[in-house]
Amino acid sequence: MFAEERLDKILNLLNSEGKIKVKNLSQHFNVTEDCIRKDLKQLENLGHLKRTYGGAIKVRQSTNQYDTIERSKTDVSSKTKIAQKAFNLIKDRETIFLDLSTINMLIAKLLSQSNKRVTVVTNMIDIINILSSTDNNVTVIATGGLLNKSLNGFAGATAINFVEKYKFDISFIGSCGIDVFDKSITTFEIEDGLTKTAIIRSSKKTFLVMQQTKFNIDGNYKFSNIESINGIITDTLPSIDIIDILHENNITII
Structure with missing residues (x-):
């Protein structure tokens, strides 16, 4: 050879x-x-x-930040697959949190088309618009706070203060990247990261919703570690080494 x-x-x-x-x-x-x-x-x-x-x-790669409109048009097939898996975890009468994520927009769309009776708390304007456009059994609660125009949602002290008053049954969190080897979960902006941290603390169960490619990508702000989450919902399974580390930390991968 x-x-x-x-x-x-x-x-x-x-x-x-x-x-x-x-x-x-x-x-x-x-x-x-x-x-x-x-x-x-x-x-x-x-x-x-x-x-x-x-x-x-x-x-490991570093990725660039893109606005919500641009991100919502990419990788729609894989994101839809992830959203369907997340939707299947949601039970009637639960209170759930959907944070700033284009995958969470797709979860919201599935909820808007379903008969599930749930309360959705969110800090994302797109999700509010999706769930308010149909007459179904979903109760929508918005955090309010400082508007991040690129993410089209609320982040920062006001949103965090609101989130801390709740105990969510399950939350779905978006992420720019995850490094299982140093156990870090990242995003781009500190205000978004601090808000995500508060959501995780206020949740009985937390799942990251992310494409498999993000196991090899980093954002520039570490907002949590893998020991703080219950599971990861992705489109395809990562390498066996990554799966082994997740299992060692009692993290479900779906």
């Missing part, structure tokens, strides 16, 4: 498994561990991975 071919196969293994080990690669390709270390160093120099003790992990 040519060296270039081995490098490609190493990257394929990394993409599928999330983490690779020198010893395992040495056995897999029937080459020395020193040879594998050189391969990993070359791939790191090219920006394809990050070396760790005894192996390597994927390079």
